[in-house]
Amino acid sequence: MNRSFLTLGPSFQPLARAVVVLLAAATVGCSGSSSTTGAGNRPAAIELLNVSYDPTRELYRDINAAFAKHYEQEHGTPVTIKQSHAASGSQSRAVIDGLDADVVTLATWPDVEAVAKSGLIRPDWQNRYENGSIPYHSVVVFVVRKGNPKQIQDWADLDRDDISIITPNPKTSGNGKYSFLAAWGAALAAGGSEDDAKKFVSAIYRRTPVLDTGARAATATFSQKGIGDVHLTFEQEAHLEVDESKGGLEIIYPKRSIRVDPPVAVVDQNVDRKATRHAAEAYLGFLYSPEGRAIIAKHHLRPWGDTPPPPAAGENWPAIETYDITFVAGDWTNAMKKFFGEGGVFDAIYQPQGAK
Amino acid sequence: MRSNPATHRAMRRRSVLPGFGVSAAITSLVVTSLIIIPLSVLILRAASLGPTEFLEAAWTPRARAAYAVSLGASLVAAAISSVCGLLVAWVLVRIDFPGRRLLDALVDVPLALPTAVAGLVYSTLYVEKGWLGRFLVPLGIHGAYSWLGIVLVLVFVSLPFAIRVVQPVLESLDRDSEEAARMLGASRVQTFLQVIFPAIFPAVLTGFALALARALGEYGSVVFISGNMPFKTEIAPVLIVSRLEEFAYAEATAIAVVLLAMSVSLLVIVNWLQQRVANNSQ
Numbered sequence: 220m221n222r223s224f225l226t227l228g229p230s231f232q233p234l235a236r237a238v239v240v241l242l243a244a245a246t247v248g249c250s251g252s253s254s255t256t257g258a259g260n261r262p263a264a265i266e267l268l269n270v271s272y273d274p275t276r277e278l279y280r281d282i283n284a285a286f287a288k289h290y291e292q293e294h295g296t297p298v299t300i301k302q303s304h305a306a307s308g309s310q311s312r313a314v315i316d317g318l319d320a321d322v323v324t325l326a327t328w329p330d331v332e333a334v335a336k337s338g339l340i341r342p343d344w345q346n347r348y349e350n351g352s353i354p355y356h357s358v359v360v361f362v363v364r365k366g367n368p369k370q371i372q373d374w375a376d377l378d379r380d381d382i383s384i385i386t387p388n389p390k391t392s393g394n395g396k397y398s399f400l401a402a403w404g405a406a407l408a409a410g411g412s413e414d415d416a417k418k419f420v421s422a423i424y425r426r427t428p429v430l431d432t433g434a435r436a437a438t439a440t441f442s443q444k445g446i447g448d449v450h451l452t453f454e455q456e457a458h459l460e461v462d463e464s465k466g467g468l469e470i471i472y473p474k475r476s477i478r479v480d481p482p483v484a485v486v487d488q489n490v491d492r493k494a495t496r497h498a499a500e501a502y503l504g505f506l507y508s509p510e511g512r513a514i515i516a517k518h519h520l521r522p523w524g525d526t527p528p529p530p531a532a533g534e535n536w537p538a539i540e541t542y543d544i545t546f547v548a549g550d551w552t553n554a555m556k557k558f559f560g561e562g563g564v565f566d567a568i569y570q571p572q573g574a575k
Numbered sequence: 576m577r578s579n580p581a582t583h584r585a586m587r588r589r590s591v592l593p594g595f596g597v598s599a600a601i602t603s604l605v606v607t608s609l610i611i612i613p614l615s616v617l618i619l620r621a622a623s624l625g626p627t628e629f630l631e632a633a634w635t636p637r638a639r640a641a642y643a644v645s646l647g648a649s650l651v652a653a654a655i656s657s658v659c660g661l662l663v664a665w666v667l668v669r670i671d672f673p674g675r676r677l678l679d680a681l682v683d684v685p686l687a688l689p690t691a692v693a694g695l696v697y698s699t700l701y702v703e704k705g706w707l708g709r710f711l712v713p714l715g716i717h718g719a720y721s722w723l724g725i726v727l728v729l730v731f732v733s734l735p736f737a738i739r740v741v742q743p744v745l746e747s748l749d750r751d752s753e754e755a756a757r758m759l760g761a762s763r764v765q766t767f768l769q770v771i772f773p774a775i776f777p778a779v780l781t782g783f784a785l786a787l788a789r790a791l792g793e794y795g796s797v798v799f800i801s802g803n804m805p806f807k808t809e810i811a812p813v814l815i816v817s818r819l820e821e822f823a824y825a826e827a828t829a830i831a832v833v834l835l836a837m838s839v840s841l842l843v844i845v846n847w848l849q850q851r852v853a854n855n856s857q
Contacts, residue, residue, distance in 0.1 A: 308819070308820040309819070309820075312819065312822070333822055388803060388817070390817035390820055390821075391813070391816050391817050391820050428720060428802065429720050429802040429803070429804075430802065430803040430804060430805075431798075431799075431803070432798050432803065432813065432816065436798070436799065439695070440698075443699065444698065444699055444702045444704070444705070444719075445702065445703070445704045446702060446703075446720075555821070559820075559821070560821060561632075561635075561818070561821070561823070561826070566637070566805075569637070569804070569805035569806055570636075570637075571636075571806060
């Protein structure tokens with residue numbers, strides 16, 4: 220695991236920050252007294268840390284290589300980018316507790332917002348990049364066994380008694396949260412009421428035999444261990460899973476699904492201290508460039524903007540109607556509280572009859 | 576402390592090992608920084624909640640079900656480990672057979688293997704289409720995504736402790752007393768129950784306590800095999816993780832504190848039992 224071991228809690232942060240500020244002041248003082256070489260001398264080599272979540276490992280490996288080349292050509296400064304991947308929520312906590320991230324590229328809005336609330340990111344982070352700082356989208360799709368033996372075509376089919384469903388625990392996994400929200404939204408979009416949505420989602424989780432804690436574990440349960448008839452997951456994860464299965468699995472696009480919005484942000488306090496703001500901002504900006512968008516598309520994430528490049532030459536993005544978090548729950552704060560909070564809708568599904 | 580040079584010298588002379596001051600300093604540093612401070616932070620965090628908030632976070636029906644799963648499966652696993660551990664240790668110490676050294680080395684493998692790997696392998700074996708599952712599941716034995724699965728991996732991770740604690744005691748056991756018992760007319764069962772067992776029972780209890788402690792703290796392997804169904808196979812550490820996902824630090828630590836209190840009390844009980852047994856056998 221490439222994670223920082225320095226994870227102090229919030230109560231220690233004032234102290235830690237004070238130490239950091241003192242160190243920074245000392246460094247600035249030293250360099251100030253000896254800066255006779257002239258202004259504008261950037262450090263010789265820059266190192267950035269991108270703290271991200273599990274399914275973007277392959278994407279950012281390619282992005283990093285392309286960006287490093289691009290940045291050195293433009294600005295003459297070599298830049299290396301380190302990556303850290305784990306479950307989105309725990310990555311967010313690691314940054315809050317002191318992991319020295321220059322940029323965060325996480326799965327859900329609450330994960331970035333939590334870092335902003337801690338003061339490390341300025342509150343206006345959503346306005347710094349186009350599309351609310353969301354450079355790419357995904358959708359929740361179905362993965363089924365080869366030949367689709369149970370004939371699963373759309374959300375309504377998940378409500379059949381002969382179907383068993385694999386999706387990770389929405390309380391511990393971003394992937395799981397999106398699947399839950401996708402199902403809820405599907406019931407609403409089909410003209411159902413809140414009660415219908417609750418019934419539909421309860422029916423789905425009653426037919427979910429395993430609640431893995433993370434997205435990749437759920438993938439293993441479905442593809443390696445052969446449990447379940449349908450696996451709900453992000454489009455790009457579905458492609459990885461199907462490629463791995465060598466013909467054993469296939470993707471089904473439901474008529475509608477939720478649009479997945481993974482946001483990105485520069486961690487202001489860290490880049491200002493490390494003097495890496497210029498490179499960090501350019502790095503996230505690169506995700507919106509034609510070159511960045513082509514790499515994103517290659518990894519089956521849908522780049523934001525008009526006429527997104529196709530995933531491969533001669534291939535097209537399958538059409539799918541999408542709804543977003545606003546349609547499902549108003550906003551993320553409300554969704555977290557209503558669905559995934561303690562005693563929320565998800566907890567109620569498992570509450571035994573008669574218990575408080 | 577009154578500093579009398581004479582007593583000082585006397586105290587120094589009494590210790591066989593040199594460097595008492597240095598080693599005491601290192602010991603207290605290690606114990607404080609690695610055990611006492613982290614545990615105090617844990618309790619302080621949980622103490623930031625009021626009593627009612629604490630109960631609301633740590634004593635919900637779901638949390639109680641999770642404690643029951645954690646404790647129940649750990650107790651059963653520790654019991655199985657103790658019995659099997661004694662048998663394995665007996666075989667390793669008393670019987671000479673080809674491959675004994677290899678078996679002896681194999682015993683430590685569960686300590687070195689990342690436990691998540693164990694969880695994944697076990698669940699792959701015991702699912703309906705797995706190598707073992709295809710025979711067991713038709714018989715109604717579900718070794719994956721079940722309570723039984725949790726016990727299986729907990730036995731795996733805790734068995735080495737049970738074996739390694741009993742083994743040296745068996746090795747140092749005086750065979751003369753066994754022979755004497757036999758010559759005085761004791762049957763084999765009597766010899767075992769009245770001569771051998773009292774001598775090794777304290778070690779078996781220690782092995783049980785270590786195995787229990789190990790099982791209670793296990794997370795990595797269990798999440799892969801338990802299925803994590805609330806009220807059925809969800810262990811307390813999974814609840815802690817889900818509270819952390821909501822950034823509810825204090826509530827998560829409250830659950831951790833309850834779990835910690837339960838394990839400490841269990842260990843205290845086992846230690847007390849062990850001392851009683853040790854005193855009785857003297």
